[in-house]
Amino acid sequence: MTETNIILQAKGITKRFPGVLANDKVDFSLKKGEIHGLLGENGAGKTTLMNILYGLYNQDEGEMLVNGKTVQIDNPKDSISLGIGMVHQHFMLIPVFTVAENIMLGYESTKHGILDRKGVSAKVKELSHQFGLDVDPEALVGQLSVGIQQRVEIVKTLYREAEILILDEPTAVLTPQEADELFAIMRGLTERGVSIIFITHKLKEVLGIAERITVMRSGRVVGTVIPAEVDEAKLASLMVGREVILKVKKGKAKAKGEVLKVENLHVLDDRGLETVHNVSFKVREGEILGIAGVQGNGQTQLAEALTGLRKTESGRVTLAGKDITGKSPRPIIETGLAHIPEDRHRHGLVLGYSVADNMVLCTYYLPPFAKHLVLNQDAVDANAQTLIEEYDVRTPSPFVPTAKLSGGNQQKVIVARELSRDVKLLIASQPTRGLDVGSIEYIHKEIVQMRDRGLGVLLISAELDEIMALSDRIAVMYSGKIVTTIDAKDATREQLGLWMAGSQSN
Amino acid sequence: MVVAVGGQKDSPLLIITSMLATTIAVATPLTLGALSGIFCERAGVVNIGIEGMMLGAAFFGWLAAIYMNTIFDVAPLPSLLVGVLFAMLSGGLFALLHAVLSITYKVDQIIGGTVINILAVGITGFLNRQLFFEKGSIFGGQVPHAPGVLPRLQIPFLVDIPVLGRIFDQQPLTIAAILLVIISHYVIFYTPWGLRMRAVGEHPRAADTVGINVSFTRYANVIIGGMLAGLGGAYFTLESVPSFEPLMTNGRGFISLAAMIFGNWTPFGAWAASLVFGAAQALQINLQFYRELIPDQWAILQNSYVVGLAPYILTMLILTGIIGKTTPPAADGIPYEK
Ligand SMILES: Nc1ncnc2c1ncn2[C@@H]1O[C@H](COP(=O)(O)OP(=O)(O)OP(=O)(O)O)[C@@H](O)[C@H]1O
Ligand SMILES: [Mg+2]
Numbered sequence: 001m002t003e004t005n006i007i008l009q010a011k012g013i014t015k016r017f018p019g020v021l022a023n024d025k026v027d028f029s030l031k032k033g034e035i036h037g038l039l040g041e042n043g044a045g046k047t048t049l050m051n052i053l054y055g056l057y058n059q060d061e062g063e064m065l066v067n068g069k070t071v072q073i074d075n076p077k078d079s080i081s082l083g084i085g086m087v088h089q090h091f092m093l094i095p096v097f098t099v100a101e102n103i104m105l106g107y108e109s110t111k112h113g114i115l116d117r118k119g120v121s122a123k124v125k126e127l128s129h130q131f132g133l134d135v136d137p138e139a140l141v142g143q144l145s146v147g148i149q150q151r152v153e154i155v156k157t158l159y160r161e162a163e164i165l166i167l168d169e170p171t172a173v174l175t176p177q178e179a180d181e182l183f184a185i186m187r188g189l190t191e192r193g194v195s196i197i198f199i200t201h202k203l204k205e206v207l208g209i210a211e212r213i214t215v216m217r218s219g220r221v222v223g224t225v226i227p228a229e230v231d232e233a234k235l236a237s238l239m240v241g242r243e244v245i246l247k248v249k250k251g252k253a254k255a256k257g258e259v260l261k262v263e264n265l266h267v268l269d270d271r272g273l274e275t276v277h278n279v280s281f282k283v284r285e286g287e288i289l290g291i292a293g294v295q296g297n298g299q300t301q302l303a304e305a306l307t308g309l310r311k312t313e314s315g316r317v318t319l320a321g322k323d324i325t326g327k328s329p330r331p332i333i334e335t336g337l338a339h340i341p342e343d344r345h346r347h348g349l350v351l352g353y354s355v356a357d358n359m360v361l362c363t364y365y366l367p368p369f370a371k372h373l374v375l376n377q378d379a380v381d382a383n384a385q386t387l388i389e390e391y392d393v394r395t396p397s398p399f400v401p402t403a404k405l406s407g408g409n410q411q412k413v414i415v416a417r418e419l420s421r422d423v424k425l426l427i428a429s430q431p432t433r434g435l436d437v438g439s440i441e442y443i444h445k446e447i448v449q450m451r452d453r454g455l456g457v458l459l460i461s462a463e464l465d466e467i468m469a470l471s472d473r474i475a476v477m478y479s480g481k482i483v484t485t486i487d488a489k490d491a492t493r494e495q496l497g498l499w500m501a502g503s504q505s506n
Numbered sequence: 507m508v509v510a511v512g513g514q515k516d517s518p519l520l521i522i523t524s525m526l527a528t529t530i531a532v533a534t535p536l537t538l539g540a541l542s543g544i545f546c547e548r549a550g551v552v553n554i555g556i557e558g559m560m561l562g563a564a565f566f567g568w569l570a571a572i573y574m575n576t577i578f579d580v581a582p583l584p585s586l587l588v589g590v591l592f593a594m595l596s597g598g599l600f601a602l603l604h605a606v607l608s609i610t611y612k613v614d615q616i617i618g619g620t621v622i623n624i625l626a627v628g629i630t631g632f633l634n635r636q637l638f639f640e641k642g643s644i645f646g647g648q649v650p651h652a653p654g655v656l657p658r659l660q661i662p663f664l665v666d667i668p669v670l671g672r673i674f675d676q677q678p679l680t681i682a683a684i685l686l687v688i689i690s691h692y693v694i695f696y697t698p699w700g701l702r703m704r705a706v707g708e709h710p711r712a713a714d715t716v717g718i719n720v721s722f723t724r725y726a727n728v729i730i731g732g733m734l735a736g737l738g739g740a741y742f743t744l745e746s747v748p749s750f751e752p753l754m755t756n757g758r759g760f761i762s763l764a765a766m767i768f769g770n771w772t773p774f775g776a777w778a779a780s781l782v783f784g785a786a787q788a789l790q791i792n793l794q795f796y797r798e799l800i801p802d803q804w805a806i807l808q809n810s811y812v813v814g815l816a817p818y819i820l821t822m823l824i825l826t827g828i829i830g831k832t833t834p835p836a837a838d839g840i841p842y843e844k
Contacts, residue, residue, distance in 0.1 A: 054715070056714070056715065056844070057844075075717065076714065076715050076716060076717045077717035080716070080717050086715070088715065092709070092711060092712035092715045092716075093709075093712060094704075094705055094708045094709045094712055095708075095709075095836075096704075096708060096836075097701075097704075097705070097708070101701060104701075105701060105702070105705050105712075105713070105716050105718070106702070106705075106713070106716030106717045106718045107716065107717075108698035108701060110697070110698060113697060114692075114696045114697060115696055115697060115698060115701060156716075
């Protein structure tokens with residue numbers, strides 16, 4: 001390849017945050033029309049590098065070139081005008097705005113000073129047609145599924161005529177079907193000359209779609225490889241710096257008495273529609289029950305109802321022999337529940353609180369963390385130190401606001417808090433979403449260990465691989481109902497996939 | 507709030523129109539205050555300093571008008587207009603202070619607003635005493651003759667409608683407030699300026715990622731808000747009565763915040779709420795003329811103080827969320843950190 005093929009180049013980018021060297025002399029280049037995978041552990045500095053290219057952060061050292069020319073990118077305005085578009089790890093959409101309003105924001109077209117909503121809608125329709133990104137410009141963004149919201153984000157960049165597209169963990173929140181659709185869209189875009197940087201933690205995906213893969217570790221680039229020359233295991237060890245066991249090791253479950261019993265549960269969603277429909281199941285001590293299902297089939301509402309975050313319409317939930325139907329979260333937690341919620345920002349963390357405080361969110365009012373009416377800060381700090389080491393949370397200190405951590409490390413804070421308490425049941429919704437392979441290995445091991453200690457585990461995941469690797473029994477949820485429950489050793493990917501798609505055949 | 511009517515001297519229609527006219531007039535500072543709040547909060551800055559901004563503006567506007575009139579010998583009407591201008595300017599300056607505190611220094615916005623409220627009471631009280639009641643001051647220790655109030659503008663044709671015409675016989679700030687409601691509605695919901703301001707108030711980071719300058723947007727809208735509050739302040743000393751008294755805004759700034767919330771942060775909603783509050787006040791003002799019309803079982807309403815309490819009670823109910831469930835902008839009151 002000649003130099004002229006390089007559309008975007010970063011040379012020696014260094015970025016420091018208080019206590020962290022997030023990027024350490026990073027070199028990176030993107031060829032015109034390629035899909036370039038970017039891999040790395042949680043906190044490796046991927047998002048930071050992309051934020052620098054996009055102008056959200058300014059680098060401390062280093063330079064950037066677009067089409068061979070050195071450019072100064074101080075803010076997103078600069079990068080947008082250079083043809084760079086970015087879809088962020090956490091979406092940057094305004095829920096109360098329509099799709100068209102979100103897309104035109106900052107780049108409005110007007111007629112006599114008045115927003116030209118019609119014109120923008122027409123252009124959005126045209127773009128979505130052209131690139132196969134079906135979105136309704138008049139819809140309110142807050143009412144769209146994450147998959148569609150992501151399309152809106154992509155259309156937003158295309159509307160600004162982006163030629164370089166940065167996708168930061170786009171598949172983390174997508175169902176497998178949605179991910180496949182996204183890959184088709186990405187290929188379509190590259191055919192039209194768009195170059196894409198694709199960040200993911202899923203090795204299979206990146207091996208399948210990327211032309212080149214750059215791997216980062218602790219702020220540095222450790223190598224750029226071509227998919228044909230590597231496999232998953234090699235990539236994983238390159239990322240983490242050691243061998244990673246991608247397959248979960250677990251013995252046979254020694255299930256005992258039941259710890260969770262759900263009988264005829266009915267739950268409504270926010271719009272008042274019944275999304276959990278007459279669901280009954282049991283989880284026994286010492287076993288992992290996996291609930292497989294495409295997202296949006298009632299799993300979210302089921303988990304919320306079981307953990308006290310949502311009202312139940314009817315039915316009964318018994319935890320460790322106690323009726324917890326309709327109870328609020330605290331009594332449920334005190335009965336012995338650990339919960340890794342699906343949406344870490346909404347239900348898992350207080351982002352403005354320090355890591356240490358987040359780690360005692362369920363127990364701050366109990367000794368040793370509470371001394372009469374005041375917090376025992378020493379105990380809180382000591383607890384944080386232990387958990388940070390044990391769970392390898394990458395944070396400059398226990399006292400930084402959790403918002404400053406990388407996405408994956410935020411997840412680890414929750415996992416550490418929940419798995420370290422003395423509980424009887426763990427409900428884990430998408431517990432490894434956004435985590436790197438090393439951390440997934442660790443958390444999977446931890447979940448299996450909890451099972452072996454005699455805890456019941458309810459694992460809700462849209463990742464079929466995760467469900468199959470961990471579960472002892474698998475229930476498939478479709479359209480608000482549990483359509484089948486089978487022994488994990490009898491399960492095949494294909495059959496589960498069919499059930500998840502709503503096929504009735506047995 | 508229609509008064510029951512017996513066979514009295516005024517026709518019921520006349521009573522009602524006259525009440526309506528008063529309602530629209532006394533709602534003016536509330537409407538402008540609510541618009542001020544809308545501009546600030548839609549951009550994500552809580553402004554509880556509207557009361558202080560109004561009080562300050564009432565004083566400085568009045569002071570400017572007196573200066574023009576007595577010291578520079580300018581005719582009353584131009585003096586009053588200069589007064590209005592200064593009222594808006596001083597509102598804008600107070601808002602600039604609020605913006606610096608809450609946007610640049612990220613001071614808690616409630617505290618910033620409180621600072622302004624206290625500051626305004628202090629400055630106006632002090633200057634009022636120093637300038638007008640101290641021997642040897644520029645006005646020689648007495649309050650000079652004020653240039654009066656802004657003249658009524660009979661809206662052509664509409665005022666000629668029999669009976670109802672009375673409603674269209676209003677003073678300039680009252681008319682301006684209504685026009686500003688309409689203009690604000692268009693600016694907020696139909697222009698790029700409004701779209702950006704709402705974006706910044708809902709999700710500043712998202713606005714930042716599409717190249718919008720969050721700080722600038724917030725500064726600009728807070729200052730616009732301050733100028734609107736200033737215009738509301740001008741109502742007190744340049745349109746309603748030709749004098750200044752310490753603390754004369756009397757909680758109207760807070761009531762306008764309630765109107766803003768009640769109106770769900772929309773100009774027309776806030777205006778409607780202001781009219782409701784205004785009606786209670788108008789009732790109180792007019793009650794002395796129509797007291798005998800109130801039937802005996804409502805005797806308690808014959809006491810104008812009881813009626814006068816209505817806006818405040820309503821405000822408390824709204825602010826505590828008992829009446830009406832509304833949703834503020836998502837990032838309202840939260841400083842933006844990159
Ligand atoms: N605004 C910030 N202030 C302080 N530290 C930050 C900030 N943003 C990121 N960091 C730190 O910089 C490091 C790199 O973070 P970054 O978000 O780039 O990681 P990442 O590779 O995207 O990880 P993940 O896969 O978990 O998203 C982390 O240690 C993080 O804590
Ligand atoms: Mg990241």
